[in-house]
Amino acid sequence: MTQKIMDKRHNTIVNEIVDSIRQVIIRNKVTNTELWLAIDFLNETGRSEHEMALLLQAFFESTTCVARNNESRGSAVAIEGPYFLEGAPEIAHGGEIKTLAEEDGEPIIIRGKVTDVDGKPIENVTLDVWHSTPVGTYSGVMPGIPEDHYRGKLTTDADGLYEVRTTKPVPYQIPHDGNTGKILEGLGRHAWRPAHIHFKARGEGLLEHITQVYFEGEEYVDSDCCTGVCDELVLGFTNENGVKVITKNFVLDAAA
Ligand code: BEZ
Ligand code: FE
Numbered sequence: 171m172t173q174k175i176m177d178k179r180h181n182t183i184v185n186e187i188v189d190s191i192r193q194v195i196i197r198n199k200v201t202n203t204e205l206w207l208a209i210d211f212l213n214e215t216g217r218s219e220h221e222m223a224l225l226l227q228a229f230f231e232s233t234t235c236v237a238r239n240n241e242s243r244g245s246a247v248a249i250e251g252p253y254f255l256e257g258a259p260e261i262a263h264g265g266e267i268k269t270l271a272e273e274d275g276e277p278i279i280i281r282g283k284v285t286d287v288d289g290k291p292i293e294n295v296t297l298d299v300w301h302s303t304p305v306g307t308y309s310g311v312m313p314g315i316p317e318d319h320y321r322g323k324l325t326t327d328a329d330g331l332y333e334v335r336t337t338k339p340v341p342y343q344i345p346h347d348g349n350t351g352k353i354l355e356g357l358g359r360h361a362w363r364p365a366h367i368h369f370k371a372r373g374e375g376l377l378e379h380i381t382q383v384y385f386e387g388e389e390y391v392d393s394d395c396c397t398g399v400c401d402e403l404v405l406g407f408t409n410e411n412g413v414k415v416i417t418k419n420f421v422l423d424a425a426a
Pocket of ligand 2: 253301366
């Protein structure tokens with residue numbers, strides 16, 4: 171039965187994709203020569219490791235978030251991107267994410283409350299937090315930064331609260347030396363993402379919730395190359411004893 175439902179959904183989506191592309195071909199009078207250019211481009215993209223994933227993530231992951239946000243009573247989700255790693259170090263309430271002393275990052279505090287859609291605090295939610303280094307790279311993915319840095323796993327307390335200290339991430343360019351970069355450049359777009367913090371919230375009976383926060387007034391917030399920014403996720407800092415504080419609350423949907 172489940173397989174049959176899956177087949178039906180699969181067929182609907184594939185038929186709609188095929189139909190949409192056919193309409194584009196007809197509307198724009200795409201020639202056979204142009205179709206072969208597209209075939210060669212996609213073949214080349216597939217031959218280069220990670221490039222097809224990057225291309226599809228850059229152009230379509232944010233659309234899956236729009237689709238979910240349209241239906242959900244929870245707070246907004248956002249793209250995961252390719253740099254999440256399982257197994258980040260556990261960090262106690264108010265503790266510190268490991269950062270490199272030689273990379274002089276600006277200290278920040280991230281805190282907030284996790285509730286269900288009725289406003290009830292949720293205890294024991296696992297909250298993965300990951301973000302760029304102060305020079306716009308990712309630990310464990312790019313060489314030279316140990317994978318337990320710039321990442322942490324927090325757990326909400328009985329009041330649904332979490333808090334962690336780290337350093338402020340900065341904008342960075344997604345890999346743009348391959349076909350994703352070529353497409354962006356052809357469209358007159360840059361490859362920058364605004365500074366952001368990634369989150370993945372998981373807990374028993376809850377729908378997995380992946381999101382990001384961006385910082386008010388900062389560069390590229392209005393021109394993210396992955397079109398991943400929505401207003402709800404752009405937050406301002408407050409100041410606490412000279413340290414910047416970002417408060418990100420989560421409203422989580424129950425699993426279906
Ligand atoms: C990121 O947010 O980490 C990301 C998203 C898409 C492509 C590359 C990186
Ligand atoms: Fe990122």
